[in-house]
Amino acid sequence: MKMNRTPYRFIFAGGGTGGHLYPALAVAQQIREMKPEAEILFVGTKNKIEARVVPEHDFNFRTIWISGFARKFNLNNILFPVKILVSVLQSLGINFGFKPRVAIGSGAYVSGPVVWAAYLIGAKVVLLEQNSYPGLTNRLLEKKATEIHITFEESKKYFREQAKLKVTGNPIRISLKLTDKIEALSIFGLHPSKKTLLVIGGSGGAKSLNHAIAKNLQKFEELGIQVLWQTGKVYYQEFRRYNENDVKVMEYISDMSAAYSACDLVLARAGATTIAEVSMLGLPVVFVPSANVAADHQFKNAKALVDANAAELIADKEVEVELFDKISKLMFDEERKNALRKNIVAFAKPNAAYEIAKRAIELAETL
Numbered sequence: 001m002k003m004n005r006t007p008y009r010f011i012f013a014g015g016g017t018g019g020h021l022y023p024a025l026a027v028a029q030q031i032r033e034m035k036p037e038a039e040i041l042f043v044g045t046k047n048k049i050e051a052r053v054v055p056e057h058d059f060n061f062r063t064i065w066i067s068g069f070a071r072k073f074n075l076n077n078i079l080f081p082v083k084i085l086v087s088v089l090q091s092l093g094i095n096f097g098f099k100p101r102v103a104i105g106s107g108a109y110v111s112g113p114v115v116w117a118a119y120l121i122g123a124k125v126v127l128l129e130q131n132s133y134p135g136l137t138n139r140l141l142e143k144k145a146t147e148i149h150i151t152f153e154e155s156k157k158y159f160r161e162q163a164k165l166k167v168t169g170n171p172i173r174i175s176l177k178l179t180d181k182i183e184a185l186s187i188f189g190l191h192p193s194k195k196t197l198l199v200i201g202g203s204g205g206a207k208s209l210n211h212a213i214a215k216n217l218q219k220f221e222e223l224g225i226q227v228l229w230q231t232g233k234v235y236y237q238e239f240r241r242y243n244e245n246d247v248k249v250m251e252y253i254s255d256m257s258a259a260y261s262a263c264d265l266v267l268a269r270a271g272a273t274t275i276a277e278v279s280m281l282g283l284p285v286v287f288v289p290s291a292n293v294a295a296d297h298q299f300k301n302a303k304a305l306v307d308a309n310a311a312e313l314i315a316d317k318e319v320e321v322e323l324f325d326k327i328s329k330l331m332f333d334e335e336r337k338n339a340l341r342k343n344i345v346a347f348a349k350p351n352a353a354y355e356i357a358k359r360a361i362e363l364a365e366t367l
Helices: 019-036 049-056 075-098 111-120 137-142 151-157 182-188 207-222 236-242 256-262 272-281 294-307 315-329 332-348 352-366
Strands: 009-013 040-042 060-063 102-105 123-128 147-150 165-167 194-201 225-230 247-250 265-270 283-287
Touching: 009 019, 009 111, 009 352, 019 040, 019 049, 019 102, 019 225, 019 352, 040 049, 040 075, 040 165, 049 060, 075 111, 102 137, 102 352, 111 123, 111 137, 123 137, 123 352, 147 151, 147 352, 151 165, 182 256, 194 256, 194 315, 207 225, 207 236, 207 315, 225 256, 225 315, 236 247, 236 272, 256 272, 256 294, 265 272, 265 315, 265 352, 272 294, 272 332, 283 294, 283 315, 294 332
Parallel strands: 009 040, 009 102, 040 060, 102 123, 123 147, 147 165, 194 225, 194 265, 225 247, 265 283
Antiparallel strands: none
């Protein structure tokens, strides 16, 4: 006799970057904690961050062939229509086999065919939008959605389905927390007696940020500042030679709890996930917003915190010139860092993952 399947079946789609992946993982972890019997499947691409990270978190993972459409001419663009068609067929096959009750899309091109196919077979659709300027995929899918959970109030004006919008915040992984600083420093082989700068340019890395760090490493060393530096996969080979003594160069930092716990100051891009994480943990941060994003949303994200005296900012085009003065002054100004810590927690929405997971579970129960 065939046993009845659990009603708690959720398919997640999104990835390409950590900014799209980690909010989905946070919701999935929360669902699993609330409903251990839940069946959860992630769908992504085989050559992006999700292919490595999702299995590390013990979730089932399937891939489709989709890839993004390059803004500049690229030979791969010729295959784009074929990849769309194949990815739709793959997504239909995955959904018919898994039979999800709720599909959760966290943005990026991979979520388009997966969420659309889930909708076709009757699943409820929940969209997560991390950025102040919504991505194209979520704007195309909004008519199919039951709910759209946004991070910024400003995002509302870009959606037509206003009744579906909920300003919930950006979900944070439930495993993310501050731990003992000395232990965290030892994980990376860093010295407990020195100030530590954590550099994170997003999962893909940041060219301008990496070059600015390399240019100023010797001056940081002279001040007794050690650097925990995530370069991103694309740039790791170029900068790995700096990995010595007071500089820990890493392609990717998987243990972000340890990285955040080890540092005295964060230097980062202003992606929504990074903002949500440093806000929840109450960390002093200097943002260098990327200039290569739609509607300059990273600058807008960071400016809101700067205006509230909750963070500091360096324009991307000025980073090589201004980086050393900004970091060297702030690193040793405990009064200023404490003010930033106090003010940034006002931007935290630590219950975002729980609230979205709760709604996804309720939607699964309605079918």
